[in-house]
Amino acid sequence: MTVMMHRAVVYRAYPTREQAALIERTCGCARFLYNRMLADKIAHYRETGEMLRVTPARYKREFPWLKEVDSFALCNAQLNLDAAYRNFFRRVKAGEKPGFPKYKAKHRSRCCYKTNFVNGNIRFEGDGRYLRLPKLGSVRVRQKREIDPSWRIKSVTVEHTRSGRFEVSVLFEFETQEPERVEPESFVGLDYSSHDLYVTSDGERPGYPRCFRRTEWKLAREQRKLSRMQKGSANWGKQKARVARIHEKTRNQRKDFHHKAANGLVERYDCVCVEDLDMSGMSRSLKLGKSTMDNGFGMFRALLSYKLEDRGKRLVTVGRLFPSSQLCHECGYRFSGTKDLSVREWTCPSCGRTHDRDVNAARNIRDEGMRLALSA
Structure with a gap:
């Protein structure tokens, strides 16, 4: 067609x-x-x-x-x-x-x-x-x-x-x-990570380079120079362009990393499962706001969506109320102690299995996304 x-x-x-x-x-x-x-x-x-x-x-x-x-x-x-x-x-x-x-x-x-x-x-x-x-x-x-x-x-x-x-x-x-619809056989779950962008259900971390953090000191120096100049002067205009070039370079580095990471996932998997997160609310957090704005997970999710559609594959979104971090992937026990974000590893009181917080959440997202995809 x-x-x-x-x-x-x-x-x-x-x-x-x-x-x-x-x-x-x-x-x-x-x-x-x-x-x-x-x-x-x-x-x-x-x-x-x-x-x-x-x-x-x-x-x-x-x-x-x-x-x-x-x-x-x-x-x-x-x-x-x-x-x-x-x-x-x-x-x-x-x-x-x-x-x-x-x-x-x-x-x-x-x-x-x-x-x-x-x-x-x-x-x-x-x-x-x-x-x-x-x-x-x-x-x-x-x-x-x-x-x-x-x-x-x-x-x-x-x-x-x-x-x-x-x-x-x-x-x-x-x-x-029109791309032929691919019957999903290989699934992967992505759990959001402030430092690594995401963690897969296979335990892979892309290692986001934190583009804004690396140039933050340079941006602060150029912005201090801009603040001391007469607004509207020729030198003020030149300095304003220097600040804009730093922002532009950071944006281009982030976009390049997102495209490469999304292409890698699209080539390897038929169905990618992600969480429906309130990125706007998270960006207003005092502790996680800067990291959330830096890694741009929402833009990465949009890139991933259209790249999968072009190949006839699917992006499944799991509801934000799904307790992916609290469920034990092995036995399904719900452990409320993971509501504390400082808990990075925990042991299930029911089966005794020790979990990495992010990997366990990604596996739960993968299983829930698989259920939603196959039942649709």
């Missing part, structure tokens, strides 16, 4: 000085339009009690300089605002406490815009060394992977990162055969 799939590929871009200035101007116009439309919607609702429906064309008459930038960037700003409103009302109906759409600040929001493919306005040129974009023309890019000629471009997101780099994220659409 043929299915339609999408893949986003990120390229490093090297625009000229004029192209870089136009990218900045386009991002500013998209942000201005988003804020202006939000303000008009709020004012109109307060006056009439009805929702205002407007398009970027109305604002181009009032602000002619909006015509100088890519029109698709302005259209996507409107779509983003509409999506923010839809998410707000959806969460209200669900009984949650949603956040109302907010204005985008110039110095805190992402400097990016999105444009769409229409009638060949976006294409690669020069053996993939250049990417032609609306209004910008041909922008030099660095291609790290070969793209199948049958892949079709859907949209492009252009971003000027805080570290000073320019990146273009190209969204491709292509047809492929």
